[in-house]
Structures are given as structure tokens and as C-alpha cells.
Amino acid sequence: xxxxxxxxxxxxxxxxxxxxxxxxxxxxxxxxxxxxxxxxxxxxxxxxxxxxxxxxxxxxxxxxxxxxxxxxxxxxxxxxxxxxxxxxxxxxxxxxxxxxxxxxxxxxxxxxxxxxxxxxxxxxxxxxxxxxxxxxxxxxxxxxxxxxxxxxxxxxxxxxxxxxxxxxxxxxxxxxxxxxxxxxxxxxxxxxxxxxxxxxxxxxxxxxxxxxxxxxxxxxxxxxxxxxxxxxxxxxxxxxxxxxxxxxxxxxxxxxxxxxxxxxxxxxxxxxxxxxxxxxxxxxxxxxxxxxxxxxxxxxxxxxxxxxxxxxxxxxxxxxxxxxxxxxxxxxxxxxxxxxxxxxxxxxxxxxxxxxxxxxxxxxxxxxxxx
Amino acid sequence: xxxxxxxxxxxxxxxxxxxxxxxxxxxxxxxxxxxxxxxxxxxxxx
Numbered sequence: 371x372x373x374x375x376x377x378x379x380x381x382x383x384x385x386x387x388x389x390x391x392x393x394x395x396x397x398x399x400x401x402x403x404x405x406x407x408x409x410x411x412x413x414x415x416x417x418x419x420x421x422x423x424x425x426x427x428x429x430x431x432x433x434x435x436x437x438x439x440x441x442x443x444x445x446x447x448x449x450x451x452x453x454x455x456x457x458x459x460x461x462x463x464x465x466x467x468x469x470x471x472x473x474x475x476x477x478x479x480x481x482x483x484x485x486x487x488x489x490x491x492x493x494x495x496x497x498x499x500x501x502x503x504x505x506x507x508x509x510x511x512x513x514x515x516x517x518x519x520x521x522x523x524x525x526x527x528x529x530x531x532x533x534x535x536x537x538x539x540x541x542x543x544x545x546x547x548x549x550x551x552x553x554x555x556x557x558x559x560x561x562x563x564x565x566x567x568x569x570x571x572x573x574x575x576x577x578x579x580x581x582x583x584x585x586x587x588x589x590x591x592x593x594x595x596x597x598x599x600x601x602x603x604x605x606x607x608x609x610x611x612x613x614x615x616x617x618x619x620x621x622x623x624x625x626x627x628x629x630x631x632x633x634x635x636x637x638x639x640x641x642x643x644x645x646x647x648x649x650x651x652x653x654x655x656x657x658x659x660x661x662x663x664x665x666x667x668x669x670x671x672x673x674x675x676x677x678x679x680x681x682x683x684x685x686x687x688x689x690x691x692x693x694x695x696x697x698x699x700x701x702x703x704x705x706x707x708x709x710x711x712x713x714x715x716x717x718x719x720x721x722x723x724x725x726x727x728x729x730x731x732x733x734x735x736x737x738x739x740x741x
Numbered sequence: 742x743x744x745x746x747x748x749x750x751x752x753x754x755x756x757x758x759x760x761x762x763x764x765x766x767x768x769x770x771x772x773x774x775x776x777x778x779x780x781x782x783x784x785x786x787x
Contacts, residue, residue: 373774373786461779489780491762511779518781521762569776569783622776622784630765631783 373621377593378416386598387421393605400426401557402604403694405547406564407434407722408592414731416594422601429556429694432546432650433564435511436463436720437692440646441680443539444469447508450537450673451482457500459493460508462486463720466713470680474508490522490536497526497534506669509538514566516540516658517631520638523664537669538659541645543567544575545656551583555695560604562597563589565619570635572627573617580613591619638664648682648716649689688715691724698728705729742782744773753782 394400404410410430413419419428432438444467451458451474458474465475465486478484483503487493490507497505509519519536526534543564550556563576568589579587586607590600600618607613617623638661645657660668669675682689686708687701698704698717708714710726717723721730742755753761753769755777762781763769775782 491760491780514783515779517765517783518762518779521764521781566776566778566783622786624784628765628783634765 374593377591377595379595382595383421383598386595386602390421390426390598390602390605391423393602393609394423394426395609396425398425400559400605400608401429402426402560402562402601403429403431403550403558404562404590404597405431405433405543406562406566407437407720407724407727408566409562409564409590409597410434410724411722411727412592412594412597414727417731418594418597419732421598426601426605428601429558430691430698430724431561431694432550432647432692433512433543433567434717434720434722434724435515435541436467437688437716437723438541438546438647438650439464439467439510439539439716440648441469441682442646442678444474445471445678445680446675447537448472448474448477448482449676449678450506450669451477451484452480453504453673455504456483456673457496457503457505458482458484458508459487459496459505460484461488461510464508464510466719467716468713470678490519491525494522494526494531494534497531498529501533503533504672505534506673507534507536509536509540512541512543512564512567513570513635516635516639517570520634523638523660523667524634526667527664535667535669535672536660537675538639540639540658541647541656542641542658543571544578545653546647546650547576547579549650549653550693551579551585553693556693558585558694559608560585560613561587562600562604563587563615565589565591565596565623568617568619568623568627570628570631573615573623573625574627576615580615584613586613586616588616588618589623591622637661646679649692683714686715688717688725691715691717698725701725742775742777744769744771744775746771
């Protein structure tokens with residue numbers, strides 16, 4: 371398949387791996403964070419780390435949209451879902467994310483009308499087919515997903531679908547990256563930038579990373595060769611004493627993003643003063659809410675949303691995993707009390723979560739090494 | 742995803758019958774390849 375097969379070529383992968391070995395200083399340890407959960411998934415699925423020298427460490431970042439939703443927002447969603455007139459819609463992963471009061475799947479078992487959708491447009495269709503019900507869409511995700519919600523809201527407004535609303539939990543990628551760079555407990559040498567977010571926002575918003583923090587960043591695609599090449603590009607910048615934004619994913623990412631997408635985001639959303647992130651706490655100007663022009667579709671204004679705050683379970687170390695401070699297997703409950711079948715933390719729920727990706731693929735390599 | 746048909750409202754039908762909003766990359770035509778996320782085409786591929 372075009373755009374896939376040529377980026378999974380094993381021989382080219384070995385060539386890139388040898389170039390990486392030739393680029394690194396054997397006496398130095400390199401720590402590179404891949405921001406996006408999709409990258410984490412690819413890294414473990416294709417064994418990308420097996421091709422890297424031992425002194426090149428990949429650290430997983432906060433770019434899994436499901437993983438960063440705090441438990442309190444799940445409980446808020448459940449509170450809305452339990453209202454009798456509501457059909458509550460969400461992406462499949464969100465059904466299993468534990469709040470303090472269970473999951474949406476469990477709420478469905480208790481009688482709530484919770485339905486999985488593949489897109490917000492599916493939720494809008496449900497609203498049109500059920501005019502006597504209130505259809506709420508649980509919107510999550512970064513700038514990649516937010517345009518879909520925004521376009522759906524524009525369509526709802528244009529068509530006058532009054533029984534549709536959005537429980538908005540969209541977040542933006544730059545503030546958590548800045549928070550990580552300000553964190554004293556994490557030393558990073560560079561970043562693999564999020565490819566799909568960058569299709570919308572472009573690579574330009576990441577210029578603060580080299581400008582303010584002196585770190586290189588390479589926006590990367592999602593196939594194994596994309597990631598190997600991006601790691602090589604980061605390491606080459608370090609070897610040459612450069613730090614800048616480079617775009618490895620040029621086949622999809624324009625440096626200035628998608629102008630139409632940015633315009634629709636600006637029309638439909640505005641920044642919240644602050645938003646809570648799982649494990650990262652409150653981060654200023656990191657979350658989106660509906661703009662005044664779309665306030666009529668805001669589920670937080672239409673329904674009584676309790677605004678619950680719940681501390682993460684003590685045993686769960688998702689926060690440290692999301693900040694790259696520990697690896698999934700270093701969490702106390704990884705693979706024992708917390709598994710994809712019975713997750714405690716969000717990182718074990720989503721396929722983009724570092725814990726689930728490692729559980730599904732990476733642990734076998736460690737088990738082989740142990741033998 | 743590869744576009745196989747385009748409705749009058751601009752919604753594209755891709756392989757597998759998946760309907761995709763194309764407002765951000767319009768106009769599209771059958772044969773175009775799109776990067777799709779959550780039912781919305783974010784960019785053309787290639």
C-alpha cells in the first residue's frame with residue numbers, strides 16, 4: 371500500500387539504524403521524548419527501540435488524548451449520561467476510562483443510554499434521528515480531533531439541531547510541553563513532535579522549544595521508518611550543535627498547518643483559563659471550551675455538571691508515565707492489578723496509551739531479554 | 742483513505758463506505774487520498 375509499505379522496509383530500517391549508531395557519541399546518554407501516543411504505539415508494535423543503541427532512550431510524552439482526561443471529567447460525563455432524556459455519545463476508548471464513580475460502560479449497565487460513535491458527525495445524526503432526546507457528545511482530543519467537533523457544531527448550528535450538545539474536553543499540545551520543559555524532574559535532549567496535531571497547527575508552534583529551551587524537535591510520521599528517521603534527525607542536530615524545528619512528515623504536514631482548520635477552531639472554541647490534566651494537574655490555557663457564538667451547544671451550560679474533582683488512585687502512576695518520569699513497567703500495578711482488560715489508569719485503556727502499547731507489544735522483548 | 746464518491750454537500754464517501762467531512766481540504770474528487778481523523782479529512786496525502 372502506497373505511503374505504508376515503503377515506510378516499513380526492513381532493509382531501509384537497518385540502514386537508518388546504522389546511521390544512528392554512527393551519529394551518536396558513545397559516551398553520552400540521549401533522552402528523546404516522543405510526544406504523541408500514536409508514536410508510542412508504533413515504537414512498541416514495530417520494536418523501534420530494538421534498533422537503537424542502548425544510550426538512546428525514548429521517553430513517552432503526554433500526547434495520548436484519552437490518557438490525559440482526569441477522573442473528575444469522566445465522573446462529570448457519567449452524571450450527564452445518567453440524566454433520563456440524554457443519549458450520551460463518545461469514542462470507544464472513553465467507554466472504559468475509569469472515573470471515581472466507575473466507567474461509562476458501567477453507567478450504561480446501570481441504565482444510562484451511552485453509545486459509542488466513530489465521529490461527532492455520528493452523534494449529530496443520532497440527534498437528528500431522535501428529536502425527543504438530548505444527544506451529548508463527549509469531545510476529547512488535541513488539535514487533531516477538535517476540527518471534527520468544530521465542523522460538526524457548525525453543521526448543527528446551520529441545520530438548527532437544537533437537541534445536540536458537546537461536553538468539551540479538547541486540549542492543546544503546546545502548554546503541556548512547556549510545562550514538561552519547566553519541570554525540574556525531567557531532563558530531555560530533544561523531542562519527536564506530534565505528526566497528526568501538526569497537520570492542523572503546523573510545525574511553527576513548536577519553535578519555542580529550540581528558541582526558549584535550546585532543544586531540537588522533529589515533527590514525525592507514524593510508520594517505523596518515519597520514527598527511525600526522526601530519531602536520526604534529532605540526534606544529528608545534537609551532534610552538529612543545532613537546535614531547530616525540522617519536519618520529517620512533510621508528505622502531510624505543512625509548516626504553517628491547515629489554515630481552514632485553524633479558522634474553524636478559532637470560530638467555535640476559545641481557551642479556558644485553565645484545565646486539569648491527569649497526572650499533570652492544572653495547566654493554564656491548555657483546554658478549549660465553546661465560544662460564546664456556540665454556547666447554546668455547550669453541555670456544561672445545558673445540564674447540571676457537578677464539576678467533580680477526584681484524586682488519581684494512589685497505586686496508579688499514570689502521571690509519572692505521562693511525564694516520562696517512569697517507564698510503564700516501572701509502575702507498581704503495571705500488568706498485575708492494571709491490565710487492558712481491567713485498567714486502573716488511562717494509560718492502560720487507549721491503544722495510544724504507553725502502558726497498553728507496552729503491555730501489548732513491548733513486554734515480550736523484555737521477557738526475551740530476561741530469558 | 743481513498744475517495745470513491747462525493748455527495749452534493751461535499752461529504753466524501755471513502756473506501757469501505759466511510760463518510761468523511763471534507764470542509765478543510767475541499768474540493769475533493771474520487772481517487773484523492775486523504776488523511777482522516779474522527780470523520781474529518783485534515784490533509785491530502787501525497
